[in-house]
Amino acid sequence: MSYTPDEIRAEAAQAMQKPQSMYKAAVFNRRGPRNRGERRYTEIAAEYLLAHHDNWKDHIPRVEREGKYRVEHTGEVPAGGNPESEKRQAIALFNERREGGFGKIIDYQVPLKGKRIDKAGEIDLLAEQGDDLVLLEFKLAKKRGEETLLRAVLEVYTYSRQINAQALLDEWGKNGTLQKAVLLQSASRAIPPEDQIIQVNLLRRELGVDVYIL
Numbered sequence: 001m002s003y004t005p006d007e008i009r010a011e012a013a014q015a016m017q018k019p020q021s022m023y024k025a026a027v028f029n030r031r032g033p034r035n036r037g038e039r040r041y042t043e044i045a046a047e048y049l050l051a052h053h054d055n056w057k058d059h060i061p062r063v064e065r066e067g068k069y070r071v072e073h074t075g076e077v078p079a080g081g082n083p084e085s086e087k088r089q090a091i092a093l094f095n096e097r098r099e100g101g102f103g104k105i106i107d108y109q110v111p112l113k114g115k116r117i118d119k120a121g122e123i124d125l126l127a128e129q130g131d132d133l134v135l136l137e138f139k140l141a142k143k144r145g146e147e148t149l150l151r152a153v154l155e156v157y158t159y160s161r162q163i164n165a166q167a168l169l170d171e172w173g174k175n176g177t178l179q180k181a182v183l184l185q186s187a188s189r190a191i192p193p194e195d196q197i198i199q200v201n202l203l204r205r206e207l208g209v210d211v212y213i214l
Contacts, residue, residue, distance in 0.1 A: 002033055008044040016049070019056040020162070023154035029147055040192070042150040046199035050206060057207070060161035063112050069163070070171040073108055086140045090124050093138070102136060102181055102212045103129030106172070110135075112162050123159050125183065131176035133169060135160055136212075141185040149191070149211070150200050152182040157207045181210035 003011075008027060015025035022028075030041040049056070075095040077088055087109070094108045110123035125136035137156035139147060157180060165178040184191055191213070194201070204211065 003030070003041060005039070005044050008041050009048045012045045012048045013052075016052065016056045019059045020061060020158065022056060023151060023158050028154055029151040031148060040196055042148050043197065043199045046150055046203040050199065050203050053206065060158055062164060063162040065112065065164065065167075067111075068171055069110050069168045070107065071111065086124065086138055089140055090138050093125060098214075100212055100214070102134050102183060102210070103127035103132075105136075110163075110168075112159060121155070121159065123156075123163070128172070128174070129179065131174050132179055133172060133174055133176070134179040134181055135163070136181055136183045138183045139185070149182065149184075149197060150203070152184075153200070153204045153207065153209045156180045156182060157209055179210070180208065181212055183212050183214060185214050 008030075011025065011027035015022045015027060027045055028042065030045075032041050033039075073094070075091060077091050090108045094105050096105075098105045105125050105127050107126040108124065110126050112122055123135050124138040127134040127136055135156055137152045137159070139152050160178065160180040163178075169176070169178060
């Protein structure tokens with residue numbers, strides 16, 4: 001199915017009405033159009049978000065959590081399920097204590113919810129980078145159903161607004177800042193040529209989200 005630029009902008013405008021769940025909107029996860037001569041849907045959407053960032057950027061409320069963010073994960077892989085799932089691969093990276101430009105991975109599946117009814121996800125991976133911590137949204141390379149870079153950027157930005165950054169830093173004994181980034185496998189389809197994600201990169205930088213490749 002194809003969409004016009006005006007249809008993309010209209011859907012983005014509608015999604016902005018709920019900033020805390022905006023990243024889930026289908027409009028930010030479309031890979032088209034198939035005609036390579038036309039602008040990517042994500043470019044049109046990112047450009048619109050940039051032009052209207054005052055309407056959503058600072059309007060994502062914190063999710064109050066009574067329990068700790070640091071829950072002492074053991075690295076045990078749950079039985080059953082897809083062995084190639086993102087969650088299992090994230091646990092594997094934790095068990096390796098993988099290091100890179102993002103720092104060193106020290107935790108996974110960091111909870112955000114304060115209560116069961118809270119509409120908040122969990123942070124795939126947490127890394128330490130000196131005295132800073134880095135929230136990592138991890139994306140596997142998939143043949144089908146892989147999310148766009150725009151969707152991943154919006155998701156990790158949302159989590160960074162929902163979490164109590166100072167509480168997380170205190171729990172890990174850090175005196176620095178909380179950073180945020182997307183971590184992609186090298187074969188990921190979420191890494192299109194730079195000239196095809198100009199607006200996505202402008203938005204990413206506006207939000208302070210880095211991208212690292214495994």
